[in-house]
Amino acid sequence: MSLLGPIPMNVLLYFGAGAALLAVTAYIIKMRRRRFEVPFSALWRRVIDQRDPNSLWKHLKRLLSLLFILLILAIVLFAAAGPMWGVSDHDAKNVVILLDASASMKAKDGDKDGTRTRFDDAKKKAEDLIDSMGGGDTAMVMRMDGQTTPLGRFSSDGPMLKKLVEGVLPTDTPADLHRALGAAADALRDRKNPLIVIISDGAFPADQIAQARWIAPKPGAPEDLASIDLTGMDVRYIPVGSRSDNVGIVAFNVRRYVDNKAAYEVFIEVENFGTEKTERRISLFDGELEIFPDENHPFELAPAGEPGARVRKIYKELPTGATGRLRAQLSVPKGLAPDPFPLDDEAYALLPTRKMMHVLMVMKHEDIPLRAALLTYDNIDPEEATPQEYEADHTTAWKHDAIVFDDWAPAEPPPVNAIYFHPDADKSPVAIKKDLKDPHVTEIDEAHPVMRWIGLSDTHFDESHVFAPDKGKNEQALASMAGDPILVAKRDQGHKYLVFGFSLTGSDIYLRVAFPLLMVNALDWFAGDDADLLTTYATGVRQRVVLDGGANVREAELVAPDGKTKVMTPVVDGLATFYADRVGVWRVAGKLPDGHTLPPIDLAANLANPIESKIAPAKNLVLGGQKLREPEPFAMTRNQELWIYFLIAAVALLSIEWITYHRRITV
């Protein structure tokens, strides 16, 4: 037996002496009797005198209690000294097992029947590796997917390590080898005989593989911060997987037509990662409804002999369906072998709901350019009203999707989205600072969807209000002259307002091409139909998602595609952090400080990663120009740490002391 000595011996001795002193003091304190008043102590004296012949044994029993305490203390101290069977093994290794839990590990080629995944195979190999560890070896298990997660500390406890391995589940994210190797190398830094074992199918990006560095840079030489420093590390690779005949969707995009937003077209890109010719049937669903194609339109892939060939398909003029939730599905025709990697056989896309917009124009005088601009697009249905008609019947007016107030403004902003042109100073939804004569637009917020593709620098205005937007009220300047805003966007209680400081009659803007585009942009912004709105994301990539009306939101709830898994994610400046580890449609809902929840946004997450879809396992892995070998068997020294057994013994003795004390045996 030897002592590992995690705590210096002199510290242990000092601690032991102090603890023993404390124990004896406590024992003496314990022996201070509680005073209890009796009416006639002579009776007790008689009883005690009769039992006095046993007093020596009684004293011994009392001493036994103290000895128990001191013995327990000694055992605890000895356990702290780290006792172990055998001698310290200088060849013992410190191992980090990088267990690839990326999407490609879900390939069903763990056995011939296709019931086990290659990840099951990887777990088995990890457990075999743990079983082969010697008594002096310690290991840490890390899960490697889009993130790297250490599953525990370094330990030589085989059953515990195997339990950790058993609990790992693969995700739908690509593996980030760069991050995983960096974490493993950091964990092993300053440890003896460091060893990293990668259990994977080798589906890593080439740039990550090339970033490994085995030799430390020369002193003074600039250090490549992107490289992974593996100096002094022994890195080994255990390959898993067998099949390569996968066909998967690598791209799935949907876009609307600019001139007809009630229809859209779909772009699908499918790649055959196998080496033989095969066929797949592709289906497109809107919700649960299969919309394209039918049985008469099989989808044939590239012939064998051209591995990696991609087939691109565009489906045009598809009508907007009921749900706007599109799903592409690859299926295997009868008679062919089942696809070993179903994860990339599905892809999702979301289409913002599009409908005919009813817009009310409230005008003091007939405004033909405004009406013409709104009639430019098919899905806008303009109506007209005078201010008197508007005042007479608010209710009907408020049933419109949007209202345009031209050179007039109501006393109170309507509870619908609205555009104001040159509102009265006392009725403007945005505070007016002053008026400007003959202004020129010098700054435009091009990032805002309303101002996309808009230029106003050569537009002439007779005069304009200058607004004082308040960011606390969600007011944002879109166009300004030398810092004086003349066009402001505002969000208030779920409604959006666009306030122009100038009137259409006092400007030549309606003669510009930008004007109808500006109106359409504004109405699209009202509808939440941002042409650049990205609703399809790749798994395993941390994204920032705009939350509509999320200025005061500090966190949001993410609901996974299964509808059950819910996590909270931080929101900063109206942007929610979104990390998808599952393929499917996610839902994110901002939580307001008062407990209310914003309307949820759906986000589609797809694998869309050809490296992960290319499931053909790499038999060899060349990292930084060095081919990785499989690990040799560990030295089979059976060093066994004993501290836990001593601790159990201490607890057992403690229990005995407790019982004997309460049973009045050791008193």
Add this chain to the structure above:
Amino acid sequence: MALLRPRRVERGPRRAATPAARDPRVADRSALFDDRFLKTLEHLHMVSRKVFAGNLRAERRTRKVGGGIEFADHRTYSRGDDFRYIDWNLYGRIDKLLLRLFEEEEDLHIYIMVDCSDSMAIGTPPKMHYAMKVAAALTYIGLANLDRVAIIPFGDKLLGRLPPARGKNRIHRVFEFLRTCEIGGKTELAECAKTFVTQNKRRGMVVVISDFYDPDGFEQGINTLRYNKFEPFVLQVYDLREADPELHGDLALVDCETGDTREVTVSRSLLEAYKREHAKYCEELEAFCTKRALPFFRTHTALPFEELILRIFRSGGFLR
């Protein structure tokens, strides 16, 4: 484990180790004798009338043998005896000079000695309160029967004296005396009995209400009364938790009267031994009284005092 065991503050039957006089729970006797108590006494008196059917004043007689008219006994003639009382008929038959004795009729004197020592302050309720209630009840019965009743509280000395009186209208004085009399001190029955017999020349019944926890023993005190022609009536009061204490662990047992401290580790077997010892002590007292034909009653404070009084009535020891 003993080191980790939380220290608990054990409460004994009494709250603090202070003499009875300083224990407010014991010293406060203002609520002992209320109207309800008086009604109970009246009820007990009614019961006693049924038990004892006499209707004359001073109809209860002492055992004193003297010049009465009712024959009581014979005794051997000794020089100086009055010839008139020689039983000549017996002399003719058995040829021995025997003197005829007659019961002497006189008022019965009842002395009620109440133990007010510190040991009587223990218990819930305190034994002293219980003893005082019993004393008040017996006094009431005695006063109502026109006996002369005196109350003498005692501890290590006689702590006062309510002079003999009769007539139940004196009961309120009795209550007042018991409420205000001095309490506390050790139990020294022998010394108190000695003082008592020197102070009281009229013989009579002496009801001793005590726990008899006297370090010097109870025998000498009772014998002193007997030898001086008093008729001891022994009434032992104890608290149930004295007989069966709920103690465990390491304790320093402090005698509430002497302050004598004894360190002891109370185990189950020790508790059993103590219980046996307590029972043995009580039996010793009972055996002592029984052997000497002295009326003896033992009671615990959980027994309602009126029930005890009825038991005394039924036994006939007090009512004659």
